[in-house]
Structures are given as C-alpha cells and as structure tokens.
Amino acid sequence: MKGKTFCPRCGKTDEELFNGLCRSCFVEDFNLITVPDEINLNTCTQCGSVQKKGRWYDSNLFLEDQAVETILEHIKVSELASDVNIVPELESIHGSILEFLIKVTGHVLGGEVSQEFLVKVKVDKTVCSECSKYASGYYEAVIQLRADDRSLSAEEIEAADEDLRTRLGKLSQENRMAYISQRAQIKEGIDYYIGSYKAARKLTESLKNKLGGMINESPRLMGRDKSAGKDLYRVWILLRLPHFLKGDFVKYNDLPNQVTGYDGSKIYLKDLESSERISIPWKSAGKLEVVARKDEVKSVLVSSKTPESVQILHPETYQPVDIALHQDSPPITIGEEVKVVEIGNVFYLLD
Numbered sequence: 001m002k003g004k005t006f007c008p009r010c011g012k013t014d015e016e017l018f019n020g021l022c023r024s025c026f027v028e029d030f031n032l033i034t035v036p037d038e039i040n041l042n043t044c045t046q047c048g049s050v051q052k053k054g055r056w057y058d059s060n061l062f063l064e065d066q067a068v069e070t071i072l073e074h075i076k077v078s079e080l081a082s083d084v085n086i087v088p089e090l091e092s093i094h095g096s097i098l099e100f101l102i103k104v105t106g107h108v109l110g111g112e113v114s115q116e117f118l119v120k121v122k123v124d125k126t127v128c129s130e131c132s133k134y135a136s137g138y139y140e141a142v143i144q145l146r147a148d149d150r151s152l153s154a155e156e157i158e159a160a161d162e163d164l165r166t167r168l169g170k171l172s173q174e175n176r177m178a179y180i181s182q183r184a185q186i187k188e189g190i191d192y193y194i195g196s197y198k199a200a201r202k203l204t205e206s207l208k209n210k211l212g213g214m215i216n217e218s219p220r221l222m223g224r225d226k227s228a229g230k231d232l233y234r235v236w237i238l239l240r241l242p243h244f245l246k247g248d249f250v251k252y253n254d255l256p257n258q259v260t261g262y263d264g265s266k267i268y269l270k271d272l273e274s275s276e277r278i279s280i281p282w283k284s285a286g287k288l289e290v291v292a293r294k295d296e297v298k299s300v301l302v303s304s305k306t307p308e309s310v311q312i313l314h315p316e317t318y319q320p321v322d323i324a325l326h327q328d329s330p331p332i333t334i335g336e337e338v339k340v341v342e343i344g345n346v347f348y349l350l351d
C-alpha cells in the first residue's frame, strides 16, 4: 500500500485526488453554480420597476422575465467549471411564488456535468419610492409663469400648457419624476408643480424658447434627508415674460420700434422711421418702454401723395396728416388703405 493513493469515499486506488477525493466522488459533491433556494423580487404595481439592492430600476419586462433576470443575477458560477450553460424554466406558480427549475451543464475536471437546481422567487408587489412620491403629490420644483406689468395672454397660457404637455411626454420616458403634480392658476400667473427639478429646468428652458422672457431660480431649504445625509431643497423657477407682446410698439434708445418677434435668446425690433431691423438680448428688455399696443394699429385712406410723403386722414379728426416716406417705405397709391400707428402725436406707416 505504500506510495499508493486511494479515495477515502469509494476506496479506488491509484487515482489522482481532488480535495482528497477521486474524480467521480469529487464531481458528485461539486456544484457548477451556487444559487439561493429563495429569492425575493420587489416590483412596483404602478410602473413595473424592480428593486435591486435597495434601489429601484425601470423594467418593461413581464414578471416571469423579471424573475429570470433576478435568478441570473443571484447565480455564482464555480471557478472550476467551464462552458457553463444555465437555463431557468418556470415550473409552477403558487400565489406570489414562482418556482424555477434551473438546468445547468458545464465542464469540470475534463468531464461534462449536468445538474438541476430548484429556486423559489417570492414576488412582493409594492409601490416604488417614485410612484409613492407621485401619489403623494411630491414635487421638487415649481415653475412660476408670470408676465411683467400685465396678465398672461390666453395664447401664452395655451402655448405654455401645450408645450409642457408635449415635453413631459418625452421627458417622462427617461425620468419618472417628470410629471406635473399640480397646476395652479392664480391672479399673478400660473404655477406648475413638477416632480423632478431636472425636468423642471428643461421644461422652463423650453417655455422660454417658445414664449421668450427671463429665468430666475430661487432654492429654498426644506429640511434634511437623514438617510441620504443631504439637505433637501425645493426650487422655484420663475419665467418672467416681457411687458410687451409681439406686434407691440416700444421705444428703444428713444426711437420708436415695433417688436416683430422674440425667441429664447433675442428680441427682434424694427425701427419705425428707418425700417431697420435689429435684435437685442433679453437682458436689455428692461430698456424697452411700451408706447403703443398692437391693437392700436389703424387702417386709414391715403388722400394724396408726393415723392417724399403721403397724406392720410386722421382716423378720429379726419384732418389731413402728412407722413414722410423713406427709401424702404412700401409702394403706395392714392385711395389705398394703409396701416398706421400713432406714437406721441406722430403717425408711422406700417408694412
């Protein structure tokens, strides 16, 4: 017997030993994988997301596939095994428990091994943190839509509602906190309560591109999240629309201009005397003084004309009034109706 090795389990001699056992006895005890007998799976009844290690993740899988995914995440493959193939098959469903038979094949110590494991996945249907925040009306930011020295126009309100609806439809695909928890119409304007601050910022930028205006943010400390160890802020994002509307008349550098339009970055003006078009940044909006509203534009008849001027009849007094023409004035014929605006007792011809 001297010099000979033998397997203490089966007694075979002259065998190479692994962990003190012959190959076949070693493989008998060997597990290709380790996997818990029972796994808990938390899913949200509202949005279908799945909880993993305390965090919630989006999921658009069916429950069975979520269970398979969870099983695979819990499986550890032995370092001694190679070419391992794992196939979980749903065996039965009892209430909230899904039972899987996991068929595993692989190679160990040069031989092929097939094994089966039974795993129970216990499904806990609950509500994720984001859905419960939504249900409770939680919000991180308030978009305050206001207009300077005037009320919001019906068109502005409609455009804002429409823009938010469209943008939220897109944003909510990536961010479940992108929702309006409340819309409050108050005498100063409209407040939109938004679940996510990040989404609220994007939404306000989008509104500004559509409606113009200037953005101001003011965060307020609301308390402290002890578990995350950070301060909790709620942010009020003010979008102030200008005191003028498109088509209104303003004085800029003492010259009368018509506001031909504006977007997120600039205000576009047309000089009423020279027809020159310029654009100015929003930070200069405060320098624009409204001198006439667009509904003050009047239609009048041209009673006579010289190369340098046209004569119209004053819309109220019917007295003749001369308006000087310039290089860029539109072509005009006598008897034609033209649009004019009166600013500081002076009439200006409009296109």
Ligand SMILES: [Zn+2]
Binding pocket: 007, 008, 009, 010, 011, 012, 021, 022, 023, 024, 025, 026
């Ligand atoms: Zn043996």
Ligand SMILES: [Zn+2]
Binding pocket: 044, 045, 046, 047, 048, 049, 127, 128, 129, 130, 131, 132
């Ligand atoms: Zn949810």
